[in-house]
Amino acid sequence: MNLKQLSLPELEAVLSPLGASPTVVRKVFAAVFAHGARSVDEVASAPQVPRRVGDYLKAHAELPSLQVVERRKADDGFVKYLFDSPLGGRVEAVRIPIFDEKYVICVSSQVGCALACDFCMTGKLGFKRNLQTWEILDQVLQVRAEADRPVRGVVFMGMGEPLLNYKETLRAADVLRNPSGFSIAGDAITFSTAGHVPAIRRYTREGHPYRLAFSVTSAIPEKRAQVLPIEKTHPLPELIEAIREYSTVRRERAMIAYVAISGFNLGREDAEALKAAFEGIPIKVDLIDVTDPTGKYLPPTPEELSAFRDHLQILKSPVARRYSGGKEIGAACGTLAATQYGGTVVPGPAREPSLSGT
Numbered sequence: 614m615n616l617k618q619l620s621l622p623e624l625e626a627v628l629s630p631l632g633a634s635p636t637v638v639r640k641v642f643a644a645v646f647a648h649g650a651r652s653v654d655e656v657a658s659a660p661q662v663p664r665r666v667g668d669y670l671k672a673h674a675e676l677p678s679l680q681v682v683e684r685r686k687a688d689d690g691f692v693k694y695l696f697d698s699p700l701g702g703r704v705e706a707v708r709i710p711i712f713d714e715k716y717v718i719c720v721s722s723q724v725g726c727a728l729a730c731d732f733c734m735t736g737k738l739g740f741k742r743n744l745q746t747w748e749i750l751d752q753v754l755q756v757r758a759e760a761d762r763p764v765r766g767v768v769f770m771g772m773g774e775p776l777l778n779y780k781e782t783l784r785a786a787d788v789l790r791n792p793s794g795f796s797i798a799g800d801a802i803t804f805s806t807a808g809h810v811p812a813i814r815r816y817t818r819e820g821h822p823y824r825l826a827f828s829v830t831s832a833i834p835e836k837r838a839q840v841l842p843i844e845k846t847h848p849l850p851e852l853i854e855a856i857r858e859y860s861t862v863r864r865e866r867a868m869i870a871y872v873a874i875s876g877f878n879l880g881r882e883d884a885e886a887l888k889a890a891f892e893g894i895p896i897k898v899d900l901i902d903v904t905d906p907t908g909k910y911l912p913p914t915p916e917e918l919s920a921f922r923d924h925l926q927i928l929k930s931p932v933a934r935r936y937s938g939g940k941e942i943g944a945a946c947g948t949l950a951a952t953q954y955g956g957t958v959v960p961g962p963a964r965e966p967s968l969s970g971t
């Protein structure tokens with residue numbers, strides 16, 4: 614029984630036949646996730662856990678971990694963690710500093726990715742497998758354990774398309790949000806999707822409290838298809854209808870991620886296409902500079918970006934530039950590929966108990 618894989622109701626189903634009260638079940642759950650116990654013995658000896666329950670856990674439970682292969686810190690404070698999973702494959706997570714106050718963690722949901730977005734290094738790896746719930750949660754557990762500031766948000770924008778690992782990512786998000794789990798606000802948990810329409814529709818229908826961010830990148834279908842092959846399976850009109858539904862049901866602006874590529878999608882016609890596509894749908898646009906280590910796609914010049922922002926005023930929607938940090942360590946959006954280069958290798962807590970002051 615893997616304690617990191619169980620939701621609170623599942624844990625309750627296991628422990629209540631032993632006479633564990635709902636409070637005891639919550640204590641066990643909190644020992645694993647809120648307090649980040651390192652061993653089953655630590656969970657079994659948590660305060661208020663009766664001996665009978667503790668003995669059962671020692672006999673039947675396990676607490677597996679990903680192995681941290683390396684931590685690399687960039688000049689802008691982003692730290693990339695490279696993990697090896699005992700189930701096979703390597704994934705990465707990124708610790709993102711927010712105003713010297715808190716961290717947001719960007720996690721992976723799959724080993725590799727099937728969607729093959731042309732500017733993305735993860736896409737070039739191809740799809741290997743879905744991560745299990747515990748492998749997603751362990752990325753957060755391990756990064757949080759070394760963090761010198763609180764973790765207030767988790768974004769599923771690392772390796773993989775989270776909506777193609779629907780069940781496990783939702784299970785992980787439920788533990789992240791649980792007050793006895795990680796206690797992260799639902800609206801501080803975001804799934805980024807390249808536009809898998811059936812999964813978006815299902816997500817909207819089911820009414821989850823987390824946010825979706827939609828990678829659009831061009832509202833001109835031919836251009837979008839050049840960089841996002843998913844356009845051929847789930848074309849823009851379908852995606853836009855799914856976004857409309859999401860925004861209407863939730864009564865919120867849909868977050869549109871727009872990867873800004875020099876000389877490609879930053880003209881007046883691109884802004885006009887966005888306006889036409891999203892007419893009547895409340896949106897906010899996040900502009901993200903492309904980071905493509907192959908050099909095929911270049912980030913916009915300041916002049917290009919500024920001109921595009923001017924063009925985007927016709928949307929009458931909020932437009933923000935999202936900083937995609939950690940470029941020199943391969944931590945920026947689209948560059949996660951289980952690589953080891955750049956930045957400063959940060960020693961683990963075995964040699965240094967905390968990352969404070971590094």
Ligand code: SF4
Nearest residue numbers: 726729730733736773
């Ligand atoms: S951008 Fe996201 S969906 Fe596209 S290939 Fe990369 S990981 Fe997959």
